[in-house]
Amino acid sequence: MFEMAERIKKLPPYLFAEIDRLKEEVRKKGVDIIDLGVGDPDIPTPKEIIEVAKKALEDPKNHQYPSYVGMYEFRKAAADWYKRRFNVELDANSEVVSLIGSKEGIAHLPMAFVNPGDYVLVPDPGYPVYPVAAMFAGGEIYKMPLKAENNFLPDLESIDESILRKTKLMFIGYPNNPTSAVADENFYKSVVELAKRYNFIVASDNAYSEICYDGYEPISFLEIDGAKEVGIEFHSLSKTFNMTGWRIGFAVGNKDVINGLGKVKTNIDSGIFQAVQVAGTYALNNAEILNRPIREVFIDRRNQMSKALKEAGFEFDIPKATFYFWVRVPSGFTSSEFAKKMLEEKGIVVTPGNGFGETGEGYFRISITNPQINEAVKRLKSAI
Ligand SMILES: *Cc1c(COP(=O)(O)O)cnc(C)c1O
Secondary structure, three states, X not given: OOOOOHHHHOOOOOOOHHHHHXXXXXXXXXXXXXXXXXXXXXXXXXXXXXXXXXXXXXXXXXXXXXXXXXXXXXXXXXXXXXXXXXXXXXXXXXXXXXXXXXXXXXXXXXXXXXOOOOEEEEEEOOOOHHHHHHHHOOOEEEEEEEOHHHOOOEOHHHOOXXXXXXXXXXXXXXXXXXXXXXXXXHHHHHHHHHHHHHOOEEEEEOOOOOOEOOOOXXXXXXXXXXXXXXXXXXXXXXXXXXXXXXXXXXXXXXHHHHHHHHHHHHOOOOOOOHHHHHHHHHHHHOHHHHHHHHHHHHHHHHHHHHHHHHHHOOOEOOOOEOOEEEEEOOOOOOHHHHXXXXXXXHOEEOEEHHHHXXXXXXXXXXXXXXXXXXXXXXXXOOOO
């Protein structure tokens, strides 16, 4: 046996092992399980994008190594889209880098800027990649609790000055996974102010900006005056165009931060398959048209799910964006106990909130990326 490195040993325990085991057990009994646990769109990528990719696949020049920074056309399409969508000006050459999915960029960013002993501020509950990436880089993790009384925004005032002085990087992400909360200009303004005062980098994860409802349009962190001096934003084609399997995203913003991230990437990967970049370029250049039908599917599901959860008596906020419901566990249960009950009694998989961090205890997450939404809704109505 070879002993694993300390960084692997330090990984948080896998909290879903019990649910996975139970899922197998319930399935063996012949129950038709509906998985509302994972946030991976079940709808295929728009046909037009696939057609563009097919043609690009035939072109031999796309069969060679791409550049790690990404094709100019793709970076230009990302910059143009940011201008159209958020009115943010970006230089495609110095302020955009392509990513093999935004997860790749999130995971590599701390390696470029965090030294052992530096603090990284991460939301709790939150996307698990933030603290793991910080830990792999040798950073110290400070968890910012996301609580209902603060609309699931971190309470910046409560972070101790002694932590802020040692902070190098802060991760935030709105519209938020898992809480589905959204952030406004005022929140981002206070983030920019704090980052300037204590000289740290802000990494904003905007993966869900295009999965939004009722006319609400999420803003970009980079819309705030001075944001580009302190930070970058990650965006992904995964959720916007149902392209999770294609592995394509990008980061935009502060050129020194983009450059640092690029330094890590040149030494680790060789960029995104160019046929995928050609398809991604097409997707971004036609984002408004291609994203509309996707929103419509999720709006419909969101409405169905809201109605069912309300009728069943659950406590939650109706999501304005993302495909997640962050729901209070009924009293008398822990998150894990309730997830187990849902699986055993209803054949429904939900994610226990504590899997996203200790502050997630008392909640569970439901994702609407499942075509069996009608059946799920029927089962949920009698859940409490
Ligand atoms: C899905 C998701 C992403 C996007 O991941 P990709 O690697 O681009 O597919 C990023 N952040 C959060 C919070 C997500 O849920």
